[in-house]
Amino acid sequence: MGASSVYRELYKLANDENNYSEKILASLIAIVVAFILYYILKKITYKFVFKEKRRVRIVSTLRWLLFFVATSFILYSWFNAIEGLLVGVSVIAGLLLISLKDLAINFAGYVYIKIRKPFKPGDRIEIDGYIGDVESIEILEFNINEVKGWLRSKQHTGVDLHIPNKYIFNTVLKNYTQEYPYLWIDISFTFDASSNIEKAEEIFLKIGQEELKKLVKREQNRKEMKTYLDKLSNDLELINDNILPNVSTDSVFDGLEMNLRVVVPYDEIGPIKSRIEKAIVKAVQEEDDLIFASRNHLVVNK
Numbered sequence: 001m002g003a004s005s006v007y008r009e010l011y012k013l014a015n016d017e018n019n020y021s022e023k024i025l026a027s028l029i030a031i032v033v034a035f036i037l038y039y040i041l042k043k044i045t046y047k048f049v050f051k052e053k054r055r056v057r058i059v060s061t062l063r064w065l066l067f068f069v070a071t072s073f074i075l076y077s078w079f080n081a082i083e084g085l086l087v088g089v090s091v092i093a094g095l096l097l098i099s100l101k102d103l104a105i106n107f108a109g110y111v112y113i114k115i116r117k118p119f120k121p122g123d124r125i126e127i128d129g130y131i132g133d134v135e136s137i138e139i140l141e142f143n144i145n146e147v148k149g150w151l152r153s154k155q156h157t158g159v160d161l162h163i164p165n166k167y168i169f170n171t172v173l174k175n176y177t178q179e180y181p182y183l184w185i186d187i188s189f190t191f192d193a194s195s196n197i198e199k200a201e202e203i204f205l206k207i208g209q210e211e212l213k214k215l216v217k218r219e220q221n222r223k224e225m226k227t228y229l230d231k232l233s234n235d236l237e238l239i240n241d242n243i244l245p246n247v248s249t250d251s252v253f254d255g256l257e258m259n260l261r262v263v264v265p266y267d268e269i270g271p272i273k274s275r276i277e278k279a280i281v282k283a284v285q286e287e288d289d290l291i292f293a294s295r296n297h298l299v300v301n302k
Contacts, residue, residue, distance in 0.1 A: 027074045034070035106140040109165025113137055119175050124266055126174040128167055141165055176266050183266045187276055190257045190293035200290055201247045203283045204260040207276060208245025211262055255293040
């Protein structure tokens with residue numbers, strides 16, 4: 001049977017209002033054939049495509065393509081050609097709008113990220129409660145290498161997170177390194193109320209100043225450091241946020257909490273924190289009039 005004969009038979013079937021059994025049979029055959037083709041094509045995809053992300057995209061495309069073809073054939077069988085075309089287009093358009101809504105929003109997010117540049121590969125960001133270093137930005141998602149997660153320290157967990165681009169529109173984003181790769185940290189120790197607080201403050205400041213000297217000496221020629229210092233000196237909003245280390249105290253239930261605030265490179269928070277804490281503990285243990293309570297924590301501020 002030629003293509004023209006098949007077309008005539010389909011047209012006759014579509015316009016025969018009394019051939020309900022044939023139309024039902026044709027619909028069932030379309031559904032079964034679509035399922036069989038989907039199963040076969042899925043098997044072929046998983047056999048020859050090895051990247052999981054690409055597999056998922058191909059299989060998803062095949063599923064919607066076969067659904068579109070099967071639905072169009074069924075609508076054509078139950079209505080005449082013109083009505084079937086109009087109904088089919090309306091139904092498919094509605095389904096596509098619903099199913100592709102997230103895809104459209106994710107694509108819009110991709111355009112926004114590329115134009116506004118809230119972050120770029122290499123930046124450390126926090127979004128929707130997840131912290132990590134941006135590895136890549138794709139059309140539908142961006143990928144970050146997770147930091148901290150279940151770990152107590154801010155180290156990489158080894159987990160890659162794939163975050164839909166739409167999160168850029170409805171979730172708070174923190175970029176820790178967009179303008180310069182430095183953060184302020186607070187290192188806190190609690191002293192017994194009988195301790196010589198003035199001496200403790202001198203020790204904290206001395207250790208903080210030594211750490212700052214190391215940082216400036218090492219990175220004085222780095223462009224980001226120069227930009228950072230210029231911003232601190234010129235931005236009126238940051239007039240009280242000096243790069244020099246400072247010490248503050250707070251009364252707590254078990255004594256007096258002393259906080260040393262210093263600036264550090266974001267990717268060296270762990271090692272520098274550990275080095276400063278060890279230096280403080282060593283210096284305090286050498287003084288008879290300084291007694292630690294049992295609290296210690298780190299707070300990071302942008």
